[in-house]
Every structure is written in structure tokens, then in C-alpha cells.
Amino acid sequence: MSAKDLDTETSILHGQFSLLLENLSIGVFTVDVERRITSFNETVQRLTGLKEDEVIGKKCYEVFFSDLCHGQCMYSEAVKASGKPLAFDIEIQDESGGRRHITKLVSPILSSDGKVTGCIEILQDSSAYSELLDRIRYDEHRLKLILDNLDIGVFTVNRGGHITSFNSMAETITGYQRQEIVGQHHAKLTGCDRPGETCSLAESISSGKTLANLHRRLCTKDGRNLPIRANFMALRNEAGNTIGGLETFQDLSLIQQLNRAISNKYTFADMIGKDGVMQQIFEILPVVADSEANVLVEGPTGTGKDLLAKIIHNASRRKDKPFVKVNCAALPDNLLESEMFGYVKGAFTGADRDKPGRFQEANGGSIFLDEIGDMPLSLQAKLLRVLEDKEFYPLGGRELCRVDVRIIAATNQIVEELVREKRFREDLFYRLNVMRLELPPLKERRGDLPLLISNFLKKYNITKGAAASRIAEDAMEILLNYQYPGNIRELENIIEHACVLCQGEVIERRHLPLYVQTISGHRGGETIFRPDVVEARDQRERELIVEVFKEHRW
Template sequence: MSHKKQLFDNTTILESISDGVFSVDHNWKITSFNRATEEITGVKRTDALGSYCSEVFRSSLCGEHCALRETLKTGKPIIDKGCHFINSGGKKIPVSLSTAVLKDDLGNVIGGAETFRDISEIEALKQQLSKQVKSGPLTSQSPSMASVQAVLEAVSETSATLLIMGETGTGKEVTAKTVHQLSNRSKQPFIAVNCATLPENLLESTLFGHVKGAFTGAYENKLGYFARANGGTLFLDEIGDISGALQVRLLRVLQEREFEPVGSNKPQKTDVRIITATNKNLSQLVSQDKFREDLYYRLNVITINLPTLAQRFEDIPFLVDHFIRRFNKLHKRTIKGITAEALLKLQSYTWPGNIRELENSIERACILSKNSEIQLSSFPFICNENTALDTPKIEVKESLGSNRDELEKQVIIDALKNNKSKIATAKALGIHKTTLFRKMKKYNIAF
């Protein structure tokens, strides 16, 4: 291939990409300036070429903190560094930039190149999330959580028994704590116990306490959680795993508001609000005679169904920021945030382990990250997924309340025509298939 042909191909590629790309020589004068750079900066290429880059970009990194200067000094590229510059209209544009050394055919350094991406939508999303209404530790921006929030506010003012249902990792204990903190019991104890982790005899003693001599090893009286949580809230997670005998004892507490410690026949009164949770279908267990019907109706006074994390993807930026702050403090790290590319990919991932999986993933990324920002490479399970490389901008636009519905509709129609199937279209757009189905219904797209 001739040098002229190679130059033509490179120019064509640079003009076709959506990221801004420019290069400078040793005198910091701009030698190339692609179409996307013109659009983002508002500066014409004819005006930019030959000008000093600091005059064109007016970046927050100009001067001694210049990323391109650091790359030319060390020979090492910089990847996804956050900053901002002022465009021709005086508007502050947040960007994520990367730098590299520019060499000729003989390997001689002739300048530097920089690529950058406008992340205004990401920053706007973060600002919107920072203004969201909070309900204790449970915060959400997602429409799928609106009904949950409404029930929480209403039920928190009462002492009604509450059943929380949802997949593992969806935040059932956090929801229970929120109800407790919003109630008039907030200054009293909140005690949580996972019923699936304790054997029956130990769980019984843990809940109801025991008297001295009740069984081998019971050398003294011991208060159970029903006594210790008096006036407060007792959260019983995985309630679908308790035995039939314990179901009978729990039913009595709910009916009579009293219990007997193991080894005692003297009833004790309790003023405890009971919140239960399960990832199982209790009504199905009832039909299979594995759960008492009368207890089920006692527990099912008010039910909250928590959506999966994939159904509330709008909350992922807030949750990521929350977890980064927590793990920075816990592990004495100084992670400043996460790259736009990584954040958008997190929003399109299915998250089978829900919030718990996200939390564990962010903790691992915070510990192992060698950069000030968490990179997409910190999530190999996402990198290895057979998904499109394009960032799912459709989701970001929707979460920002954009009015570009017609454009989004046309993008989906074109993608359906090109990919011939809904599953292939979802992959091409970088979104989950259920998101595509929802949008097709929203725009009345037949296929």
C-alpha cells in the first residue's frame, strides 16, 4: 500500500469516529484536527491548525498538569483521564481523554496525539442522581422503584407486619432497615437474623431465648432476639426456610404478641415489629404443604416486591459512587471514580447477583485498580460477555429524560432491519433484550 493511500485511509478513519482526535508537534502547535473535535469544541479546523493547543482547548489540565506533556516526557500513554475544557461558546465541556506519543515511519518522535470523549451526559446524570429524594439508606432514581418507595413511606408510620420479596442480593435487609429508620421505632433496636444459616434448635434459642438447664450447655438464662428487640424491629430473612415447628411458634407471636423461652412455660410479652423476607414463592410453598397457610396470611399483611438491579439500571451510577466512597474509607484507597465507558457497560450488564454482586465487584475493583479511576478492564466478566463494543447511549438518554425519542425510535427501527432479529438487535445496541422489548412497546414498533 502506498504512503498516499495509507494517509487517505487513516484520514477517513479519523473523520468517521465519534471521539475527538488531534495531534501536536514539538512546538505544541496543532497538526491535525478531526471532524468530531470540530463539533465538540465548536472551533473550525482551519482556525485550529497551526494554533497552540492551549489556545483552542483552554483545558483544566493545560500547563504543568498537561496529560500530553506528561506522555511526551515519559513515553507512557495516559488512558481515560477526566478533565474539562471551555468550548468556543464559553461552555464547560467535561471530557475523558487518552494520550499517546506520535512517531514517524523511522520511529522518531514527532509530537503527540490525544483522543477525547464528551461525557456531558454522564456528568448530567451524576448531577441528577445527586438531587434525588432519599428514603433513609434506600435511595433510587428508577421508575421501577417508585411503587416500593411509596409503600415504604406509608408503611413506615405503622407497626404492620411486612413481607419483602425479591431475588438474592436485591437489598431486602436494606429495605427493612429503611422501614425501621423511618418509623417511630428508629431509636430502638433493629436486629436481623438469617433463618437459613442456623440449625432449627439454635435458631429457636436465638429467637426466643432459653432458661438455665433447658438443654445441655444452657448454663444460664439467655435473652432471645424477641426480648432484645423489644420496642424495635426484628428482621427475619429467608423466612421460607424455617421448620414447621418454628412456624407454629412464630404464628403465636404474631397472634398473641407473646412467646415462651426454650425450657420455660411462662409467657413473655413482646412489642416487636416483625419484617420478614424471602426469595422463595411462599404461596407455592403453601400449596405444597411446606409453609403454613395461616402464617403466610399473617406475614403477608403488606408485601414489597423488589425489582432486580437490571430493572433499576438508573441507580447503578449512584450505587457505584456510594460503594467507591465506602471502600475507599474501608481499604484506605483514593479511587476518584469510574470511567464513562465502564459505567455505561455496568448499566447494560444483567447482574444475576443483583446489588450484592455489584458491591462485590466494586470492592474488588477498588482494591486491585492501579489507576485513579476504575477501568472497564476491572470487570472481566463484562469484558468477556458477547456484547457490542458500542456504549449503550440509548439508556443514558432515557435516564436523563431526553426528548430525543424520535431519534431513538429510528435507531431501533434501523437496527432491527439490519440485524433481522430482536436478540441480535439488543446485542448490537449494547442493551438487555428486555430493555429493547420495553422500548419497542413504548414506540409501538412492530417487528
């Protein structure tokens, strides 16, 4: 090819290249090896405020060394980079005098034999993106300020369940810092990966429904399971597509502690009774409370064993320490041990953290073992060691745990019979039976009934705002003659039932439960049923059924 043909072809290629540059929405200019500007498209003219005829043929560093190049030769940097494009974020002044954020790409132009023949520089106006990023950062900062000033915990997750934000109150409640929990799966907090656990957050995300005021548990960094009240909702983008979820939660542990503190502040004045057996208990109760001896409380269900245990604790030197109750009959054998003595991480499937037991929680205070007669023999040996040595091994643990607790046990069974039947360890019985208190059934202390009835009536006047202040004679006769197989607890329930139904000042027979209304008297330990009362009740029920049929035209 002749030199003339080469010049012609080069001229054609240059024209095509210039036409291509003019139709680009990005700014492009080129320089040769002498760093003279050889092309300068319309977009770069608009971005820089310079005209093509003003810059073509001039050295690039003479045109915008201090602005576009920021005092640094991009050409030299690109050549040093062995032909790799370089990217720079810069700020320039446009033709209107405003400032623009520019992303600048610089790449050398190589000939067919690999020699540098010039350089191409591409300018992309990123002002809109920068403004958007600034706005997003501002909105995020404002949202963070709002969330961090809420008095409830808040965290968000993506569709995969991984935490994306975590406010300050969530840090305070859980003990986790946001930098260590963001990116983790929310199951680390909610424990919903454990067998049998339901995941309300996942349910809300999948269904799109908001779940409100649910009582749940939250796993803290130190291994505690906090009671919380939580709300769950799905998060959607502008298109309405679900992009994740949000959980807000309130720590209920303090509220529960306050409720327990209020309910547990029972004193000697809360035990009511003029009966001789009760008076004997009242006489020795201060001495029992002041000692450190273990206490065994016996009595039928509903006689007030729980109340007596709380009074003993509140009158003791341990009153400012925890009072922890364990119902030995409420849990299956395989769970009772871990509930009482705790477990270590890895003790069984799902034990992903250490969990203290009730004995650790009661350290320094008192532990109330209700229904002790139902405790399995396998656990009785472990309890005996706690009584003797004040130490035990948590489930799966190898390190002894020492505790200082006073044990108050209660049962509605006769422990001596359990010992004879080999269902209760004799040595454990003697350890517990240091101080023994026996509460009689209510039918054996009938002289206390008027006092108890009056006390419960006053209680519901105060706590429930009941209007009733006295009881009609026929209703009182029924109450005094009833046998109360459920003891004091049943009596209290009957009075509460009557207070709910009674809208006036006087509780009448009709306000009592139907099964109690049939009682007329007591003779020789037998409950006497009055046929006329039963017939009247049945007649009233028939009338009500007929009225319903008529109302619905049956």
C-alpha cells in the same frame, strides 16, 4: 539407787541437756516450779540481750515480765492447758535496741508420775518471715492497685483452673464480686466446659504459649454471653515452672453496639433508584414505616431487603429501640428455636443458665426475620402465636414471656408457592402479608445502574480512601451490559474489586474481575461473550506462567 547416785545421774543429764540447748539455733530456757530460770541458751541470750549469769536462779517474771511475758504468766497458762504446748506471737527488744518478731512456745515439764516440775520455753525469731510477709502483702497491695486501675478485665488461675485473683474491671464486666468468684473454676466465666467449646486459657497453660487478640464469649452473672477480645498466658515461678495462667479481656459489646448503631442508621436517602418500581416503593415507604403493621419484603438475593428493613425501622417510632436480625436459614432447626425464643436453665444438656432469645432482645423494637421461607413448620406455629398474642414460652420454660415487637420478614422465594406446597403455613402468611414490598432484580432496573455505580464509587472514595473517581468508557460499557445475577450486592463487590486494583483516578477494563471483562453487550436478555477478549486474557495468563517458569529456572 542411792541419793548420791541419783544426784550424779541428774547432774550428768543436766549437763547433756545444757550441751544440747547450746547447739540449738532456736532460743530455749527452762524454769522450775518456783519459776526460777534454770537454763538459758546462747540463742535466747542473743535474742533478749541478757546474759546467762544475769538470769540463772532469778524468777522469770522478775527478768522479763513486761517484755517476754507481756504482763501475762505464760507458765500458768501452760499448766492450765493440761500439758499442751501454747504458742504466742510477741515482739521484743533485742540487745541492739531493735524490735524482733518472736514466736514463743511454752510447754510444762512433767515428771514420770505426771507432776509439773517446771516449764520449757522456746523462742523462734520470725522477724525474717514477718518482713517477708509484709513485703508480700505490700507487693500484693501494689499489684492490686495496678490491676484495679486497668480498663480491662484481668483474672488469674492456678494449674487446676480455679480463679485466684479478679480485678475491679472484671467485676464490672461480669457482674461477679471477687469474693464470690475467687476459688471457682474459670469455666463458670468462659463456658469452656460446654460441648464443642475450646479452652484457650487451658491451652495456653499447657503449651506455655501466649495467645493474643482472640475473639471469645464471656458468661456474665445475669446469663448474658458477652463478646470479648482476650489474651491468654501461662504464669511461671522463678524456677520457670508453670503455676497457673492469666486472662485479660476487653468488653466488645459496646463497640459492637456502636458499630451496629452506625451501620443501622440508614434513611430513605440510602435507597437509590429512578426506576418506576422503586419509585412506587419510595412513595409508600414513609407510611409503611410509620405504621405498626407487619411487613413482608420479597426479592431475589442481593436486592437490598436487609437495607430496606433497617430503613423501615429507623424511620419508625421504634427507631431508638433494638433492631435484631435473625437469619432463619443460617441455623439448623434444633438451634433456631432456642436462638429465637431463648431457653431456661436445664432445658437441655449444657443449659446451665437462662438465656434470652432474639425476641426478648428485640423487645420494644423490631425483629427482622430474614429468609422466612426457610423456617421449619414446627417453628411457624410458635411464631404465629407471637404475632397473635405477643407471648411465647422459652424452650423448656413454663412461664409465658410477653414481648412488644414489630416483625419485618423477608424472603427470596415466592411465599404463595410455598403455601401451595404445604411448606409454609397459610395463616402465618396472611399474618405477615399485611404490608408487602417487592424489590425487583437489578436486571429489571437497568436505568438505575449509572446512579448505583456512581454511588458505590463515592462510597469507597470515602470509606476506603480509593483514588479512583471515574470509570473509563469501555469499562462502563461492560458494567452497563452485565446481567448481575447477584444483583446490587454483586455490583458493589465489583466496584470494590476495581477500586482496590486501580491506583489511579480512572477505573479501566483491566481493573474489573476477569469474569466481568468478557462481557461486551446485551442482546435480547442474553449475555454476549467476545472471543477476542477471552483470547487476550488467555494469552496474558500464558505469558505470566512463562515468566514465573523463567524466574525460577524451570
